[in-house]
Amino acid sequence: MKLDYQSIVNGSAVHRLKDSWVQFPNARFLEIEFQHTEHKAENASNVTMFIPIMQHMLPAITKVYMTVSETKGHAQCVYDTSLQKLLEHVCLGRQWVSMEATSVKQTHTIEHLVPANSLTRLFCQWKHDNHQLVAQAIRANATSLQYLVIFIFSPTNISSIILDPTNRASIFPNLSILSLSKLCNEELETVPCIPDVVPFPRLTALEMGFTCPFSDDVLLRGNHGTLNELIIRLDYRTMHILSTYQSTLRGPSRLSYLVIVKTDLEISKQYAHTIHTFMSNIIPQLKKLFINGQNILEHLLDLLTHNPVYYKLQRLVMFSCEIPLVQLATLLQKIPTLKRLTCDVTSLGHEASGMGLAPLIRSLHAQLKPLKLHLGEWTIACGRAVSVDITALSIILLASTCPHLKSVYYPVQSEDESLKVFSRVCMLQQSGEFRDLVDSNMYFSLTTISPYSVIRISTSVFKLNLPKLY
Numbered sequence: 001m002k003l004d005y006q007s008i009v010n011g012s013a014v015h016r017l018k019d020s021w022v023q024f025p026n027a028r029f030l031e032i033e034f035q036h037t038e039h040k041a042e043n044a045s046n047v048t049m050f051i052p053i054m055q056h057m058l059p060a061i062t063k064v065y066m067t068v069s070e071t072k073g074h075a076q077c078v079y080d081t082s083l084q085k086l087l088e089h090v091c092l093g094r095q096w097v098s099m100e101a102t103s104v105k106q107t108h109t110i111e112h113l114v115p116a117n118s119l120t121r122l123f124c125q126w127k128h129d130n131h132q133l134v135a136q137a138i139r140a141n142a143t144s145l146q147y148l149v150i151f152i153f154s155p156t157n158i159s160s161i162i163l164d165p166t167n168r169a170s171i172f173p174n175l176s177i178l179s180l181s182k183l184c185n186e187e188l189e190t191v192p193c194i195p196d197v198v199p200f201p202r203l204t205a206l207e208m209g210f211t212c213p214f215s216d217d218v219l220l221r222g223n224h225g226t227l228n229e230l231i232i233r234l235d236y237r238t239m240h241i242l243s244t245y246q247s248t249l250r251g252p253s254r255l256s257y258l259v260i261v262k263t264d265l266e267i268s269k270q271y272a273h274t275i276h277t278f279m280s281n282i283i284p285q286l287k288k289l290f291i292n293g294q295n296i297l298e299h300l301l302d303l304l305t306h307n308p309v310y311y312k313l314q315r316l317v318m319f320s321c322e323i324p325l326v327q328l329a330t331l332l333q334k335i336p337t338l339k340r341l342t343c344d345v346t347s348l349g350h351e352a353s354g355m356g357l358a359p360l361i362r363s364l365h366a367q368l369k370p371l372k373l374h375l376g377e378w379t380i381a382c383g384r385a386v387s388v389d390i391t392a393l394s395i396i397l398l399a400s401t402c403p404h405l406k407s408v409y410y411p412v413q414s415e416d417e418s419l420k421v422f423s424r425v426c427m428l429q430q431s432g433e434f435r436d437l438v439d440s441n442m443y444f445s446l447t448t449i450s451p452y453s454v455i456r457i458s459t460s461v462f463k464l465n466l467p468k469l470y
Contacts, residue, residue, distance in 0.1 A: 011046040014053065027058050120174075121147040128154040135160035142170040149179040155186040158213060162199050169197040178219070179207040188213035190237075198222030205229035209261040212237040217245040220252075227252035234263040234296075239271040242278055249274065251282040256312075258282060259290040268295035275299055284310055290317040297321040304334040314374075317342040319381055324349025325394055329364045332402075336371050339404075342379040344386055345394040358433045361397055365437050368401035375402040379409040392424035395446075400437045408446045422446055 007013040119141040124134045131154060138148065138161050152158065158180075162169050178200060182188065193216040203223040209231050220227070224247060232238060242249045268275060275296075280303055283289065291297060297318055304310075313335045319342075323331070326349030332338065348360060378398055380391060391410070399405050410418055425446075428434055 008046060008050050011049075014046055014049050023056060024058055025060055028060060120144055123149045124151070126150050126152045126154060126156070126158065128156060131156050131158075132160070139164060139170045142172050143174065145172055145175050147177045148172075148175060149177075150181070152180065152182045152188065153184050155184055155188045157189040157191060159191040159194065162194060162197075162218070169194065169199055171198070172200050173202065175200055175203060177205045177207075178203060179205075180210075181207070182210040187211055191215060191218075194218045202226050207231040209233055209259070211235045212241070214241075217241050217248045220245075220248050224250075224252045225254060228254055229257040230255055231259040231261065233261040234267060234271075234275065236267060239267060239274055243271065243274050249278055249281070251278060253285075255282060255285060256287040258286055258288070260292065260296055262292050263296055265295055268293075268299070272299075276303070279303055280307065284312065286313055288315040288317075289313060290319075291321070292319045294321055297323060301327055301331070304331055307334075309333075310335050311337050313338055315340040317379075317381075318344075321381075322346040325364065325390070325397065326360075328394070329368055329397075332368060332373055332375065333371060336373050339374050340377045340379075341375060342381050344381045345390055346386055348390060348393065357393075361393060361434060362437070364397055365401055368397070371401075373402045374404055376404040377407045377409070378405065380411065382411040388420050388424050391421050392428055395421070395425050396428060396434055396437070400434075406445065410446060418446065 119137075122138065122141065122145060124137070126134055134150075135158075138145070138150075150158075150161070164170065188211070191214045194214075195216070197218070198221050200219065201222045203219075204226050205228060206219060207229075208219070210233055212233070212235055215237070220241075230252070263275070276299055279299055283300075283303060291300065301323075314337055316331075316335070316338055321343060323343055323345060324347045325345050328343070328345055348357070375398065378395075380386070395408055399408075410421060
């Protein structure tokens with residue numbers, strides 16, 4: 001249930017509900033929304049009168065969210081005794097209560113609405129005119145925060161989320177998820193080293209997909225045994241941290257999800273050994289890997305070529321990467337447990353081998369067919385124009401060697417493009433060159449999706465039951 005505090009203050013909520021006495025016995029979650037509010041002393045009685053109505057309406061509430069919405073002008077929400085009583089009665093006898101602020105913009109909003117160390121989740125905007133307030137609100141709730149998301153609109157030094165004005169560090173003993181998103185064009189100011197402190201000892205997920213502003217490993221310090229998800233950009237400062245701090249280079253021991261947002265070519269060349277060492281330490285334990293850029297793909301392929309088979313990786317997403325079908329076959333050989341794959345097959349890769357088209361497909365089929373491949377879904381990324389023939393041949397190879405393949409997702413501008421791929425798959429299969437490769441039980445769907453959306457939007461579905469096409 002969601003309540004607007006403004007309606008409680010001005011008495012409209014009391015007026016609407018006092019006669020009905022409606023009860024919601026199964027309601028477990030309550031959200032109180034604070035907006036542009038001038039809370040005058042004479043309104044306190046309305047808040048007090050609403051308390052028994054609240055207790056009757058929502059007898060089983062176990063979790064409370066406080067939402068601080070964007071305000072206009074300079075009005076402030078005043079934290080007075082009546083509001084305190086309301087919160088106390090709402091929380092009375094609850095086993096677990098959470099308070100959440102979705103935006104911190106207005107002066108004194110957080111201090112007046114929420115007592116220190118009561119926020120478990122905080123979403124805030126870091127701007128030039130409010131970053132001190134935001135930092136103060138973060139530090140004031142350091143011991144209770146479990147989920148912290150900061151949208152950065154100003155390049156102002158962000159060290160104050162950890163350090164107070166006297167350079168004393170705050171410890172976040174319960175913080176599990178830290179997400180930093182940069183929404184300004186400028187690079188952030190460099191954060192000096194913060195030594196001898198472990199601010200995030202229980203972090204399980206860290207998202208920082210932009211140029212790292214920190215000079216040392218302060219974000220990764222002390223959480224190698226808990227960190228499970230990591231989103232990073234391998235820039236110069238990150239590479240310096242990996243090269244300097246050996247524990248960071250070894251990687252978190254429980255990491256299962258890694259996203260490498262981007263790595264510049266010069267960095268990839270200069271720190272090739274460091275990247276290779278980091279990835280060789282991390283990849284064997286990963287279940288999900290997202291990479292962006294050809295240089296990272298080359299490191300991955302090199303690792304696959306010179307290392308044993310990886311049996312944990314289940315999902316691999318490759319954007320802005322060009323992988324020939326021959327190398328994709330090598331990748332599948334080394335990662336037989338892979339269930340979901342996103343990539344572009346940009347060429348067949350048979351030029352170097354000197355093979356003709358049909359012999360190449362048969363050779364790759366012979367390599368992959370004996371393996372117990374688990375691939376069930378292939379999403380074609382379409383980072384650049386890929387010929388219909390290459391896509392169709394790739395579909396035939398994967399469908400004939402991956403018994404679990406059920407879905408192929410193909411991003412297109414129009415249904416005509418997907419029809420071309422559909423028709424070409426059927427034509428090649430019926431031609432006779434590849435007919436004997438087709439498993440009698442092969443059955444999968446070809447689905448078109450929007451190329452502009454990360455979320456699949458199915459515009460049409462073609463069911464291919466190739467054995468019936470003879």
